[in-house]
Amino acid sequence: MFMLRSCPSSSNFSVVAYFYGTLHLDIVTSSTVIGYLVGAVLISAALMNFISDAYIKRTTAIFVFGPCVILGYTLLALQAHFPSFHPEICEINKEPNNCEPAKGWNLTMLCLSLLLFAVGEGCMRSCIPSLGGDQFSNDDPKKSQLKSMFLIWLKFANSLGAIIGLAFLVWIENNLGWNIGFMICALIVLVGLLVAASGMPFYRMQKPTGSPLTRILEVLVVSSNKRQAIVDVIELQETGQAECIHKSGATQVDETKAITRMLPIFISCLVIYLPFTLLMTLTIQVGSTMDKGAGIIQIPSASLIAIPTAFHMLMQPCYSRVLTPLLRTTTGHECKISPLQRIGAGSVCGTAAACIATLVEVKRLTVVEQHGLTSTGTGVPISVFWLVIQFFLLSIMDAASFSGLIEFIKSEAPPAMKPIAPAVQSFLAGLAAWSSCAFVQLVNRATRGGDCSRGWLDGANFNRTRLDHFFLLLAAFELVALINYAFWARRYAMKQQRIGTVGLEDDN
Structure with a gap:
């Protein structure tokens, strides 16, 4: 099921081409809609994780909210199929300034379909791995080993589904029609839900046991009543509440203190993540103006993400099965990268990706001026494979920083x-x-100037933008975010070392 979910989900990288080519949304609006969509999926995943832990079973969440993905894809297919649901057909690449963008009811239908998709996708993204993990007991060492094996296969299935979606579904959407592509995505998700439903008699169900977030909120409420930021165990005992929370109070306070200590890392990671969606979205969009030919095959720019995805899928077993044991044998150490180091390495890759994106865009704009293509929106004689390096670096950032934060927690x-x-x-x-949605709009407004001049990203023609300047700004932003993160990560590591030293002295 996770592979079938990942297949259409990965093809959504190319939906920005649908916004541009069919709905005629300009650059800033397309980037903003994608940013809201990505954010809605991730926030939905976080909420569904909380709900499935505290209130309802994971299978209930999957089969109640999962069909929302099918409904969202169906609405997108209807909008792409019927001319009355989208603007009149227009060659936006040839006449980027003469095409009417989607508005009114058409834009409302788009937002509704994306919202339904985000709710269902977030639910499946968070609940399916947790449901699989529930099938194994942590008390049995053999079951714990099987659980680790399951998680490895889950990542493999996710990568395999992503490659299939990027290679085939993206091609179908760009060549056979968006309506056909969206309907195939809906059918794939439906098959995935049916496959999951067939295993219902065999699943090991876990009852909701409550979320630690609830306990943290309880502690914060008590702390706010005492006008303090953090409640200490000793202070709780002094207030006369010790009998009520004698057993659970210490645990609640420990959890709250742990989250409080990690807050600077969380905020630093939020700043690190901000350029990621913009870099990915704008790179895919600018790839539509470049030469997509590979012999007789036309390769959409979003399909290039399949190259680093396949590389990571092949390297993961090599890293865990070959490289790590080899380093352990030769050096005598575990040779594992700490979670904080992985987050930092991901940020370095993000900075490098933004710098390379700047250089590639400078080269592309130079070719545009040489061939007099400023007034047109496509046909730039430069290969789309120039984008592979920055896609590769962004995929490393995704794998390192995002998973590194999970391992850190x-x-x-x-x-x-x-x-x-x-x-x-x-x-x-x-x-x-x-x-990132607010960031791109703020930058575009700030660069217009007082004489009503064009902003860096105004309009729908990438050949008239200053995307190179915007990529350079993202590189500078990511570099500042990396420096800020390095400061807090080093401070956190030193603080944890001091706490460990004090604990050892107390034990002695």
């Missing part, structure tokens, strides 16, 4: 809080995606 948080690590990461990444 699991390694540093109390045991009861470890299950919410993916929810916290999804929530921060969702906030970053929504923040």
Whole structure:
């Protein structure tokens, strides 16, 4: 089911081409809609993780909210199929300034379909891995080993589904029609839900046991009544509440303190994540203006993401099965990269991706001027494969920083809080995606100037933008975010070392 979910989900990288070519949305609006969509999916995943832990079973969440994905794709297919649901057909690449954008009811229908998709996609993204993990007992060492094996196969299935979606569904959407592509996506998700439903008699169900977030809120409420930021165990005992929370109070306070200590890391990661969605979206969009030919085959720019995805899928077993044991044998150490180091490495890749994107865009605009293509929106004689390097670096950033934050929470948080690590990461990444919408609009307005001149990203013609300047700004932003993160990460590591030293002295 996870592979079938990943297949159409990965093809959504190309939906920005649908916004541009069929709905005639300009550059800023397309980037903003994608940012809101990505943020809604991630925030929905975080909320569904919380709900499935605290209130309803995961299978109930999957089969109640999962069909929303099918409904969202169906509405998108209807909008793409019927001319009355989208603007009149117009060659936006040839006449980028003469095409009427979608508005009114058409834009409302788009937002409704994307909202339905986000709710269902977020639910399946968070609940399916958790449902699989529930089938294994953590008390049995053999079951724990099987659970680790399951998670490896789950990542493999996710990558395999993404490659299929990027290679085939993106091609179908761009060549056979968006209506056909969206309907195939809906059918694939339907098959996935039916496959999951066939296993219902065999699943090991976990009853909702409550979320640690609820306990943290309880502590914060008590702390606000005492006009303090953090409640200490000793202070709770002094207030006469010790009998009520004698057993659970210490755990609640420990969880709250752990989250409080990690807050600077969380905020730093939010800033690191902000340029990611913009870099990915704008790179896919600018690829539509470049030469997509590979012999007799036309390759959409979004399909290039399949190259780094396949590389990571092949390298993952090599890293865990070959490289790590080899380094352990030769050096005598574990040779594992810490979660904080993985987040930092991902940010370095993000900075490098933005710098390379700037250089490629400078080269592309130079070719545009040489061939006099400023008035047209496509046909730039430069290969789309120039974008592979920045896609590769962005995929490393995705794999390193995003998963690194999850591992950081699991390694540093109390045991009861470890299950919410993916929810916290999804929530921060969702906030970053929504923040990127405000960022791109703010930058575009600030660069217009007082004489009504064009902003860096005004209009729908990429050959008349200053996307190179915007990519350079993103590179500078990511570099500042990396420096800020390095400061807080180093401070957190030193603080944890001091806490560990004090604990050892107390034990002695």
